[in-house]
Amino acid sequence: MTGLHERHLAVSPDWLALYYRHPLELTHGEGRHVWDADGNRYLDFFGGILTTMTAHALPEVTKAVSEQAGRIIHSSTLYLNRPMVDLAERVAALSRIPDARVFFTTSGTEANDTALMLATAYRGSNQILAMRNSYHGRSFSAVSVTGNRAWSPTALSPLQTLYVHGGVRHRGPYADLDDAAFIRACVADLEDLLGHTRNPAALIAEPVQGVGGFTAPPDGLYAAFREVLDRHGVLWISDEVQTGWGRTGDHFWGWQAHASSGPPDILTFAKGIGNGMSIGGVVARADVMNCLDANSISTFGGSPVTMAAGLANLSYLLEHDLQSNARRVGGLLIERLRALGARSPAVREVRGRGLMIGVELVRPGTDVADPDAAAAVLEAARAGGLLIGKGGGHDTSVLRIAPPMSLTVAEAEEGASILGDALRAAG
Structure with missing residues (x-):
């Protein structure tokens, strides 16, 4: 446990959630990427819970x-x-x-x-x-x-x-x-x-x-x-x-x-x-x-x-018509994720519109939500250099994907590849 994590726990409510077994301290970002305190670079597919809408450190803003x-x-x-x-x-x-x-x-x-x-x-x-x-x-x-x-x-x-x-x-x-x-x-x-x-x-x-x-x-x-x-x-x-x-x-x-x-x-x-x-x-x-x-x-x-x-x-x-970019690049990303989902017995459904995509995970062969699998994929994606979110009304078993709306085709392909590896690693 890092010193900052210990300090956080000492002054924060128990119900204030943190992602990951070893929580991240994000120190800076640029475009669709962020860096942590150890210098690791991540492709950001969650944007601070859909809040970094255009890009990190957008010069105009x-x-x-x-x-x-x-x-x-x-x-x-x-x-x-x-x-x-x-x-x-x-x-x-x-x-x-x-x-x-x-x-x-x-x-x-x-x-x-x-x-x-x-x-x-x-x-x-x-x-x-x-x-x-x-x-x-x-x-x-x-x-x-x-x-x-x-x-x-x-x-x-x-x-x-x-x-x-x-x-x-x-x-x-x-x-x-x-x-x-x-x-x-x-x-x-x-x-x-x-x-x-x-x-x-x-x-x-x-x-x-x-x-x-x-x-x-x-x-x-x-x-x-x-x-x-x-x-x-x-x-x-x-x-x-x-x-x-x-x-x-x-x-x-x-x-x-x-x-x-x-x-x-x-x-x-x-x-x-x-x-x-x-x-x-x-x-x-x-x-x-x-x-x-x-x-x-x-x-x-x-x-x-x-x-x-x-x-x-x-x-x-x-x-910059980022709505059209969300439609075009988001459509490609959904297509890639559905192809991955078709090969994974843990994926019940890939759904979404534009750059607002959910991947619902279940215990293979059932309709039962699998929050443990979602947590494992979240960790594996981080290890591969990708940050995603999770949610869902059935025990937090949905991976939530919502990158900044300036996401490029190359970044969408990269993120899909990392997520595919994470699904396999967690499975």
């Missing part, structure tokens, strides 16, 4: 941060803030929500917490619909709408939460149905649930479930849900903390896979927009955002430095 820090670092929302207004204007336009208002936070947890407060205040109800296998953050309210037992440390809640089918396509009671029948069954479940509730405020849903193992429903499910929700006056919150900014390749936002429903009433975002800086936020139409009848500010949300980073990062992403 570091320059923007440095220049803004040289002017003023902090002011709070009590003063006019040009970088915050500039970024809010761009996010509002990109959201496609009509008459949109934007509120910046410091994390996805805080963004979802704010969205829940807006929805419950607007509807006068503390009842929330959420998806099974979901994850929305670590605050008291965000945990209370998280449908993943591994990430829900308490059953106490300020909200009454009811869970809906549909977030996981190939497990559960509707797994054997075709896509159209799956959607009909999930809609019928939602209709039935609403028949037993009084006045739900909102449905909160990730278009692709992140911590849950990169699972997703068939395209169109949330459009079908929206028709039902609208009849009941229930708001739709799309949690885009992991799916936003073009990571799924096919769409700029995850909700657009269900686009016949139009934009959500409330959209939350975080992670990738700051490329490592602490930015989260909520977008909602004006009547929803303005429904609060008390004063509020944010001390750190909308910080001039983080807003400057977000502006530079978003400009880089759009100017």
Whole structure:
């Protein structure tokens, strides 16, 4: 155990997770690579949990941060803030929500917490619909709408939460149905649930479930849900903390896979927009955002430095069309991983969109999740020079792969090769 690891354990909570038997201290990064304190170089296929969206040490972002820090670092929302207004204007336009208002936070947890407060205040109800296998953050309210037992440390809640089918396509009671029948069954479940509730405020849903193992429903499910929700006056919150900014390749936002429903009433975002800086936020139409009848500010949300980073990062992403790169290079990577999976009895499924890919591991010959295998592959991949993540609603048995969106074809091939070796070594 290293001295830093010992110091970490002495001052940190027991529940603060660390990857690897011998945890890494990452000291610097460049492009799609990072280095540890021992000088080892790794291809980064996790990006600080989908947060390093464009590249490590992106010159445009570091320059923007440095220049803004040289002017003023902090002011709070009590003063006019040009970088915050500039970024809010761009996010509002990109959201496609009509008459949109934007509120910046410091994390996805805080963004979802704010969205829940807006929805419950607007509807006068503390009842929330959420998806099974979901994850929305670590605050008291965000945990209370998280449908993943591994990430829900308490059953106490300020909200009454009811869970809906549909977030996981190939497990559960509707797994054997075709896509159209799956959607009909999930809609019928939602209709039935609403028949037993009084006045739900909102449905909160990730278009692709992140911590849950990169699972997703068939395209169109949330459009079908929206028709039902609208009849009941229930708001739709799309949690885009992991799916936003073009990571799924096919769409700029995850909700657009269900686009016949139009934009959500409330959209939350975080992670990738700051490329490592602490930015989260909520977008909602004006009547929803303005429904609060008390004063509020944010001390750190909308910080001039983080807003400057977000502006530079978003400009880089759009100017270099990283969404198209995620679609093209991600498609190649998924194809390579599916070929590897076909040769490994431990791989149940390779799924994903763009550069958001999950590899689900099971005990060979069964449908039983195998978290030990996932942990072993994580270690073997590290030994081979590749960093990946893990998650899933079934005992953390899914390898999560989400490199920076500037990933090259050569790097995708290299990462797939290392992962193939790791699967064989762990098997």
